[in-house]
Every structure is written in C-alpha cells, then in structure tokens.
Amino acid sequence: MERKHAEIEREALAAVEDALEHPSDARSSFVLKHEKLSDPAKARAIALLDAGMSGGGLMTGGASACDDEDEYPDRIGGYRVLRLIGRGGMGNVYLAERATDDFDLVVAIKLIKRRLITKDLIERFRRERQILADLNHPNIARLFDGGETEDGVPYFVMEYIDGPPLDRWLKHVNPPLENRIAIFEQICNAVETAHQRLVVHRDLTPPNILVADADTVKLIDFGIARPNDRPETLSTGSAWTPGFAPPEQKDSGEATTLSDVYGLGKLLGLLIGGGAPAELTAIASKAASQDVENRYPSVSALYEDIQNYRGFKPVTAMRAGPTYLFKKFAQRQRLAAAAGTIVAAAILMTLIIVTQAYRETERARAEAEASLADTRALAGTMMFDVFDEVSNRPGNSRARLMLAQNAQSHLEALAADPDASYESRLAAGRGFFRLAAATGTVGTGNLGEMTEGLALYERSADILEKLYAEYPNDEVRLALARTHVSLTRDKSLAYVNFEQSREHGEYARDLLLRIENPSPAVIAELGMVSRELGGVLGCCLGKLKEGHEAIEEGLLLIKSAPSEYREDPAVRRAFNDLLNLRAGYQIVFDGDGASIELFSQALRNQRQLANETNLPADHRLEATIATNLARTLLRMGRPTEADQVIAPIYLEALSAYRTDPADNDLQRRLAVISIARAYAAAQKSQRNQAEDYVEEGLRLARSSEKPSGAQAKPSLNFAHRLQEASEAYWANNQIGKSCELMRQSTALYRQYAEQYQLPFTSLRYRVKPMEEKMKNCS
Numbered sequence: 063m064e065r066k067h068a069e070i071e072r073e074a075l076a077a078v079e080d081a082l083e084h085p086s087d088a089r090s091s092f093v094l095k096h097e098k099l100s101d102p103a104k105a106r107a108i109a110l111l112d113a114g115m116s117g118g119g120l121m122t123g124g125a126s127a128c129d130d131e132d133e134y135p136d137r138i139g140g141y142r143v144l145r146l147i148g149r150g151g152m153g154n155v156y157l158a159e160r161a162t163d164d165f166d167l168v169v170a171i172k173l174i175k176r177r178l179i180t181k182d183l184i185e186r187f188r189r190e191r192q193i194l195a196d197l198n199h200p201n202i203a204r205l206f207d208g209g210e211t212e213d214g215v216p217y218f219v220m221e222y223i224d225g226p227p228l229d230r231w232l233k234h235v236n237p238p239l240e241n242r243i244a245i246f247e248q249i250c251n252a253v254e255t256a257h258q259r260l261v262v263h264r265d266l267t268p269p270n271i272l273v274a275d276a277d278t279v280k281l282i283d284f285g286i287a288r289p290n291d292r293p294e295t296l297s298t299g300s301a302w303t304p305g306f307a308p309p310e311q312k313d314s315g316e317a318t319t320l321s322d323v324y325g326l327g328k329l330l331g332l333l334i335g336g337g338a339p340a341e342l343t344a345i346a347s348k349a350a351s352q353d354v355e356n357r358y359p360s361v362s363a364l365y366e367d368i369q370n371y372r373g374f375k376p377v378t379a380m381r382a383g384p385t386y387l388f389k390k391f392a393q394r395q396r397l398a399a400a401a402g403t404i405v406a407a408a409i410l411m412t413l414i415i416v417t418q419a420y421r422e423t424e425r426a427r428a429e430a431e432a433s434l435a436d437t438r439a440l441a442g443t444m445m446f447d448v449f450d451e452v453s454n455r456p457g458n459s460r461a462r463l464m465l466a467q468n469a470q471s472h473l474e475a476l477a478a479d480p481d482a483s484y485e486s487r488l489a490a491g492r493g494f495f496r497l498a499a500a501t502g503t504v505g506t507g508n509l510g511e512m513t514e515g516l517a518l519y520e521r522s523a524d525i526l527e528k529l530y531a532e533y534p535n536d537e538v539r540l541a542l543a544r545t546h547v548s549l550t551r552d553k554s555l556a557y558v559n560f561e562q563s564r565e566h567g568e569y570a571r572d573l574l575l576r577i578e579n580p581s582p583a584v585i586a587e588l589g590m591v592s593r594e595l596g597g598v599l600g601c602c603l604g605k606l607k608e609g610h611e612a613i614e615e616g617l618l619l620i621k622s623a624p625s626e627y628r629e630d631p632a633v634r635r636a637f638n639d640l641l642n643l644r645a646g647y648q649i650v651f652d653g654d655g656a657s658i659e660l661f662s663q664a665l666r667n668q669r670q671l672a673n674e675t676n677l678p679a680d681h682r683l684e685a686t687i688a689t690n691l692a693r694t695l696l697r698m699g700r701p702t703e704a705d706q707v708i709a710p711i712y713l714e715a716l717s718a719y720r721t722d723p724a725d726n727d728l729q730r731r732l733a734v735i736s737i738a739r740a741y742a743a744a745q746k747s748q749r750n751q752a753e754d755y756v757e758e759g760l761r762l763a764r765s766s767e768k769p770s771g772a773q774a775k776p777s778l779n780f781a782h783r784l785q786e787a788s789e790a791y792w793a794n795n796q797i798g799k800s801c802e803l804m805r806q807s808t809a810l811y812r813q814y815a816e817q818y819q820l821p822f823t824s825l826r827y828r829v830k831p832m833e834e835k836m837k838n839c840s
Contacts, residue, residue, distance in 0.1 A: 073103035081107070137161060138171050138217055139209050140702065153187070157222060162703070166666070169206060170222040174215055184216060191218045196259050198710075198717040200676045201252035203272075203282045205713075207706050223280045229268035229332065241277055242333040243342075247368060248279040250326060254361040256281075257319050264317045266325030267306045268332065278673070309352055323357050323364060324350050341371050344379035487529045488538060494522035495545050512552070519549050536577045540584060546570035547591045554598040560819060564603065567595040582630035585623045589636030592616025596643050600650070604822035610647050616640045631675050635683060638668040642687045650823075654694050661691035665707070681718070685711045685731055692738050701745035708738050726766055730779065733762035737786045744793035752794040756787050778824065781810035785828045792835070801839035804832045 077099055081089040093099065093107045135143055141158035148155035153174040160167045174187050194205035208218035226234070228245075237245075249271060256263055263270075263281070270283040308324035311317050327349025334342045345367050351357045358364040363378075370377050482490075498518035526542040550567035553559050570591045577584050592612050600609030620628060620637045627633055645660035665687045672680035688711040695704035715732045722728060736759035743752035763783035784807035791800035811829050814820060820829075 070100070070102045070106055073099060074106035077103065077107040135173075135211075138173060138211060139207070139219070140706075141169060141171060141219065143171070144168075158219075166662070167206075167706075168222050170203075170220045171217055172220060173211075173217040176213075176215060179215065187216050191216070193261055194218070194220070195713060197256060197261065198714045199252050199255040200673060201248045201279045201281055202255065203280045204710055206710055220282075221280070223272045223274050223282070225272045225274035225278075225280070227269045228271040228273060228279075228329070231273040232333065235273075237277070239334065239338070243368065243372070245273065245277060245279055246326075246330055246333050247365065249281065249329060250361055250365040250368070252279070252281040253322055253326065254365065257322070257361060262317050262319055263322050263325070264311070265306070266322055266329060268329070271329070308350075308354075310354060318354075319360065320354050320357050323361060326361065326364060327351070327357070339371075341377045341380055345371065345377060348379040484529070484533060487525060488541065491522050491526035491529060491545075492541055494518050494525065495541070495548070498522065498548070516549070516552055519545055519552065523549065536579055539573050539577055540587070543570045543573040543587055543591075546573070547587055547594060550591060550594040550598065554594065554602055560598055560602040560821075563598045564595065567591050567598065571595070580623075580627075582623075582627045582633050585620060585627050586630065586632035586636045589616045589620050589633065589640060592619070593636065593639050593643055596640075596647075600647065601823045602819070602821040606647070606650060606822075610644075610651075613640055613644050613647065617644070631671060631677075631680070634667065634671050635680060638664050638671065638687070639683060641667070642683075642690060645690070649694065654698050657694055658691070661687060661694060665691055678718075681714060682727070682731065685715055685735065689734055689738055692742065696738070696741050696745060699745070701742045705739065705742040705746070708735060708742065711735060712739055729762050729766035733759045733766060733783055734786070735759075736762065737783060737790055740787070740790035741793055744790050744795075749794055752790060753796070756790045756794075759783065760787055777810065778814055778821070781807045781814070782824070782828065784810070785832060788832065797839070801836065804836050804839070808832055808836070 077093050077096055081092045090108055093104055096104065099107070134146060135156075137143060138156065138158060140161050142161045144157045144159060146154055147157045147170065153172060156171045156173065158169055158171045172187075174184065191205065191208045194203075195208075198204075203223055204221040206219040206221065208216070210216050225231070231237075232242075249266075253263060253266065265283065270281065272280045272282060274280055306325050306328045308317075308321045311321050327346050330342070330349060331346040334346065345364070348356065348367075349358055349364050358367070367377050367379060369375075495518075498515045522545045523542065526538060526545060530538045530542050546566045547570045550563050550570060553563035553566065571588065574584055574588050574591065592615055596609045596613035596616070598609075599605040599612060603609075617637065617640050620633060620640070623633065628637075641660055641664035645657040645664060648657040648660055665684070668680065668684045668687055672684045688707050692704040692708040695701075695707065712732075712735050715728065715735050719725070719728045719732050736755050740752045740755035740759060743749075743755060760783065763780055767777055767780055784803045788800045788803035788807060791797075791803065808829060811820065811824065
C-alpha cells in the first residue's frame, strides 16, 4: 500500500514539475489533460498546485500555513506548546517554551503526525535529527534536543527562526542586489558545510531558507537529506520540490552534491531576477545546467565565481574573450585601493612581496628609503589587516602564527633602528602583542606555548612603555593598556603569579581611565580589565569583597556609556563576561540556585552576539558561559536541563576542534565540555555514554598540557580536569576510577601548594570536597 502511494506521489510531482513550465492559470488544465497520468495522481497534482507546493518540508520558523485538523498537544517533552506554526507532508512544527521557569528558551518542535506514522517515516524523521546533530553552522538552524513522546512519537527541538522564507522576503523587502548576493553567499556556505559532512540537502528551495533579523539566512528542513554513504551519489525516495529539482533527481531519484549545485543555481536566478548583470546570469545558468557535466563541480567552485564577480575578476561562466579580460583587469586596477576582502592567495602574495622587499633593502641601503616605506606598509598590512582577518576565521591557529612571525621579523628590524619612527615603534609593540596571542595565551586560538606567549606580551609592554614615556597620547595609552589587560588575564588564569596579575590589571585600568577621548574600544577594555581583576581578586587571592566590587564597577561603567557604545560587539562581549563572573560570585555568596538567572541572561546575550558576529571569540565565550551554567545545574541534580544547555555547545566545539586540532585553547575547552557531558550522562544513568565522554575529556586534557615553561609547574588546569572527571565517574558508579583520579588530582594540588599560593576557589570547591569524599575510598 505504501509503495503504491509512493508511485502516485512520484507521478504527481513529475506532473507538477511539467505544469510549472506553463502560465499559472493553465497549470490545472495541463494536469487534467495529461494522458499518461492516473486519476489518483491527477488529484494529488491538483492538490499540490492548489497548496502552492512547498516540497512537503517542515518549517522551523513562522512561514508555513496551518490547518484546523492538526493536533495541538499541551506539552512535548520538557516544553510547553504555545501554538502550531508550520506543517508539512510528514508532520507539524510547534512554537514552544521551556516548561520550567529557570531560564527562557523559545524553540520550534518538529513532531510527526500520528495518523501518518509508518516505519519508513519514523526512520526518515530520526535520520533528519541525526543529520542536524552533526551539522553546526551559523546559517543552519540548530538542533537543541530530541526524544520521543510518551506514546513513542519522535520529536526534536530546533532553534526557532522568526523570519519569512526567501521568496516572501524578496517580495516584501525588495533588497538591493548587493544584499541578495550576500544572502546567496550565506546559503552557499551552509550547503558547503553540509557537503563537508557528507550530507546532501536535496531540496534547496525558497521555503527551506528563512531570512531572520539583520538579513541572516537559516537553512532548514533536512528531512530528505541523507549522509552521503557512497562517493558522490546517494539514492533516496521521491521527495523533491518541483521547479528546483534537477533532471537526474526527477528521473531516477538519485541526488549528488551536484544536485545541490543545481538548486543553488535556481536560487541565485530567483535572487537576482531579471535585468541582472550578465555575469551573474551566466553563473546562475551554469550552476543550474540541465547537463550535470556543465555545472560547477562543487559549491566551492560556484562560490569562487561569485567572488570573482565581486572582485572584478573574470567569471568562469562567461565566454572569456580578450575584450572581456581587459575590461576586468581595468576594473580591478581602478578599485585596487578599496579592496577589502583578503583571501589565502592575497596572504601568500603579501608574504612573498614583503620578503623580497626586505632583501632588497639589505642589499641596497643607500637606495632603501622608498623600499623601506613600502616594506613597512606591507608588513603592517600583513601584521594587522591580514592577521585580524585570519583571526576572525576558525581553523587558522597555525596561519596566524606564521603571519605574525614572518611580519614580525621585519617590524622588529624597523623598531631596532635608532632612527625608527613613532609609527614603526608603535607597530612593533602591537605586533608583539599579536604574536603573543598566536603563540600561547588564554581564551583565543593559539598553540599553547604559554611561556613564550607571556615573554612576547612582556616584550610588547616594554616597547610600548618606552614609547609612552616619549609620546603620552591616547593611541599609545590604549595599546599599552591592552597588553597589560592580557598579562592580567594570563598570569591569573595560567596560575603564574596572582600578585603580578593584580598589578598589571590596576595599571591597565589607570591607563584607560586617563584616556581623554573614550571610544567603544576603551569602554570594552575597561570592562575586560574589571572582569580580570574581579577574577584574580576573588578566585585566586581570596579578596571576595574587592573582586565583587570590581565586577560591579565594570557593569556600571558599561551601563553608563553612550547607547551607541553599548551596541559595539566588543563592549557587549565584555558586558556578558562580567555577567558571567557576577553569577559566579552569586554562587559564593548565596549558593548555586541564586546564579541560574544570571548565567541564563549572560548566555542568551552572548548566544545572540555569537550568532550575529560568528567570531571565534564570541563562540568561545558562549561555550564558557554555557559550561558554567551546565555545571551549576548538574550540582543541583538537574542533568536534563544541563544537557540541553551543553549539547549544542559540545557539537560546536567538536566541529571547531576538528577544523583546527592544533588550537590548544580549543583542546582545553572541549576537554571541559566533554567531561561536563559525561557528568550529565552519568546522572541520567547513561553509563556507556558517560564513560565515552569522560575518556574523551581526559585525552584532550592530557594532550593540551605542555611539558615545559609555564606548564612545567604542577598544572592546576589538569588537576581541575581530573577532579571534574572524578565527579563524573562517581556519578556513573565507577567508584574505583573516581577514587584514583581524586588521588591524582589532590596530589597535584598539594605539589602546587608547596611552591605557590593555591587559589581560594580551588581549595574551597575542589580540594576540600574531594578530601571529604575520599574518606569513602578503600
């Protein structure tokens, strides 16, 4: 019976596909006159045309129509249903909110219609849930949770996207061409990420692309997507949307990554409309070619041609005659000074030019003035513009170090010149700051060489301090303060010297308060130094009152800043981190329960910021706050809520780590998150999962430790991970393993305390509870 229904569905969809080639008022007539179409298939095709055929997908936003026959449950899992917001061929989507009041979370929940449940449909639904769990991208709707209702109906909890589908956005907003291209680039990036995970979407259509606030795209409905378990090809059923399905998918039901390229070509054609530049039309036509061999070989190749168009370079989809090529060359020359996008080829070219220019200055010093100026400009471009661009993209820890090291050799030579200019010395001081951040620091992507990183920060401070003595202006003052803020953070969080950390922080705060013309950058640094002082005073020196006052001062300072300053991403990031630490103080003063609201507020704020900027720094802070909230919930015996908080962060961190396994900070962060997931799984009696997570966390913790320099002393970070893992093992009823880890952890704490001052919070919240629990160990 199901097979016959599938055949009718395939016939109907093929007829609708053909009907869409006719004017809208002639389509029903075309279907009714179709000689080879069965009556049931004709009826189904007419119904699809009347419904405005959206592919049978399920929306995670408010874009899809609803009908009166849909069921309306009061609750699904741990969520309270608010209303039905979408429906498709396989099920419904409900707007819901968390049923508990500890923190707010509005979601979209996808649920199969009971009257349609079959074994195949349930399998397809579960497949989509797994696919979404494996995908992590700012332009793909996020999976938060999943499960089954009491009567066995599967569901999953998605990010709620409050935005219209692509075609409705185009109609009502009518954005300029530049915005349309930017939207298309986001779609390409999302699809490319899916392909890298061996997933083909198969239904890239306007209803499956929602446009949220600030023109941010969210790709949804992977219900007919499947893992690509054979190279290039995968075979599925008949689900596809007329008007956007490639010929091979209609004929055989098989889809490849090139099928998605076809869908992207159709979307690009919709976005640019009629009257678009010939090059964009050519790109859309090539992508949506009926012949698979004539399409772009990958999404990345299509995206590259879009970048060629943007950069006034020859587009491969065009017939490139001499006149066309010359025209592109001339356009590039006119706009060379305004070039803003830096790609890998530009990085390599800059390195080559800088090196060659420097050699020439050494060979011909007498003729070097002009070349020296060029070298300085190019080195500065590589050290600052290119470095910052690479830093804002994940997976580039080694590239950041390479850029900093290559450029720094030239900037250091300039700074060593007794006749070096103000600009050269300032650039050298800032350059050492960036080199430190790439070599070894806390909280950013780096290679984990903490001793070298601290030495480079000290070198930056030395250069800038001497410059400040001669030029006590706001520019140098801010650069010097930034270096001391970093020294405050790293000497505290790497447990190097707490008193020195405090001194660096107080000096940085004094410098910042002396700046005559504050800017958002100054406000952000003041917020950051308040946070770092609050941390070292409370956590490490046991001065809780002073630390809490530092946090409150930082929050008040940001709240008092002009409104336009408070909207700056760096200021918002600093404010959220201050809220995060204020929540930590609430635990000390009033217990775990008092911190939940503050942690939740900080997490909501930071998650919104991370979604807006997609910067690694914002995703790192989001993970930190989420982990703090999850661990607090776990201490309160609320593992389900904790896992809902930590699960999406785990997937995001795991994806980032796989992209850049050399990033030491990512290793440390994933170790913390993995052990937290282990603790949650153990509390939910998921013993095998708990053991897998804790072993993963310990492996990452060990690999992130460095055997020399700042890490040669007993590692408190590793002692912390052992203590956290012992909690997970204890909750998992693996008492022997827990006791062994507690012995190792307390031994490290004792070794550290014999030489250095043990942080107040480590003693109160880690060592003493372990000592009490170890009384039960044999």
